[in-house]
Amino acid sequence: MTILRPLFALLVATGLSALVTPVAAQDNLTLVIEPYAGSEERVRERVTEAYGRTARILGFEDGKVLDERFEGRVLLMRFRNPKDRSTFEIATNYRQALEARGFTVEWQCETRALCGNGSDGGWVKRNGMNLGIGRDIDYFTGQMPYEGGTVFVSVGVERSNHYVQVLQSDAMETGQVRVLDAEAMASSLDAQGKITVENIYFDFGKADLLPESDEAIAEIARLLSDRAEIGLYVVGHTDSIGGFEANLSLARERAASVVSALESRHGVAAGRAVPAGVGPLAPVASNATEAGRALNRRVEIVLR
Template sequence: MGTGRLLIVAALICSGGAWAQQEVTGHPLVTPYDGSQGGGEYWEYNRYDLIVGFDFEVREAVTERIEGRVTRLYYESPDERSELEIFTNYRLALEEAGFEEIWSCAGDGSCTTGSTRNRFHQANGIRAINGPNSHYAVGTLGYEDRLAYVAVATGRHGTSIDIIETAEMDTGMVAVSAEALADGLDADGHVRVDGLLFAHDSDELLAESAAALDALHSLLLNRPNLNLYVVGHTDMTGSLSYNLDLSRRRAASVISALVDDYGIDPSRLEPQGVGPLAPEATNATEAGRTHNRRVEIVVR
């Protein structure tokens, strides 16, 4: 691949302070292919429809909704380089950094057809799928307790790179409040409590869960007659028996924190765990598995 080889910055995602919404020339995760020109935009927090397949019967991209810090880049390609060469450089560099593929495609008949190439752009605004030799890959990069989704598309004229960072929203920027939890309980009898975070494959509740615990504490103080089931959910990875046990232990850890640290009467809370038996999304992709790992509260 020679001089065009893409480099991945060793520190995959900067962990510094919040970025304002702004135009950007790049992202710490990637360095553009040699000779490419461009830049893009950055949103501190936004929704993003991740393209994870293409349904040729209905002629539409298959998407999953995720949320986080979104960086959207587009680089015009050097004239002398082919789509395959440029895309392969990006793909190899991502793989060296630990890229785990969710889905990929190459050319008409795999990504789209000649009459449906604009469906990628219609699905989420990504620009580069615009020729019969277009290539696309989407996947994740893990780093410490962080997760980034990366989508790379190379077409006739350039390369689109979309990076969605879930880390900051997962570790302290989740918008959770007692009022929102109360509204969910009043409407549906149960509500998801975002921001309750656990160590990997463990029931250890992380310190970044403080905002969610504060919201639960306020809810229980505001409604002294409210009693709850605290219900843990996991993804489908591993055996059913293991996940049922893990989900219940995680629910019990939440209750222990509310009782020990906030003085809540333990008789008001009961732990339950349903493991992977009540998914909100597919367990076939990392995006879906991440969404399914959660804690809910249910009115008793």
């Protein structure tokens, strides 16, 4: 099992500056940046992933937001600003504390127009930062060395709230998913009438199957070949983030992608597998946490 090490430690003297201290073990991160003094964290909006995907905003030119895709350890925190503190003051305290530990600023911007937060689809779908509609925005991003590697930090501040994004390149912990073969699928279906196929993957917010899904699709096809007497429903599930109708549509489209792959790539006869989508209607965990939402985003096969 991968041992998760501290991101980094910042120790500063002023009570107005940011700190880094230990957090709860379940966060999978040993050290995180504490907020500007007097800020209130919106805990339910925290994103903590031992290995995830996001983006870092690196510029805005010619009407286009420039971002850098990232895979690795992801932390995004949102805080309510203390009263009577300017965006400039809050951003400057974070930057000074980071620079004292070797941080280098790669890009910074002020105002919504110069940052491009309201252009080219905005930022929230890229990095999770929703900096509102006001003009008063301060943002910077950069990197610092850590134990032979690199940590990327971005801070975005608007009048009411601010965000801190911490990204660390780590190797993904592997060997945590077992692909059910056709025999195991058949056994589970006989016993339960349905199973979740854990390792079917899609692009974020889309119905396009990723190549990592090929092995699971092939085993479903072999199941149907071995058990000529059965038919299946392929059922798409989503979390509750986003509109209800959009989630229903996405769930159906993802199920249809699986069925299409079974028929076009593996010669499964039309009608043996029927696509369906229930969106967020049948959760297996709470949608209040990212861990729960990840469990709810799934594909099931159901005997019919």
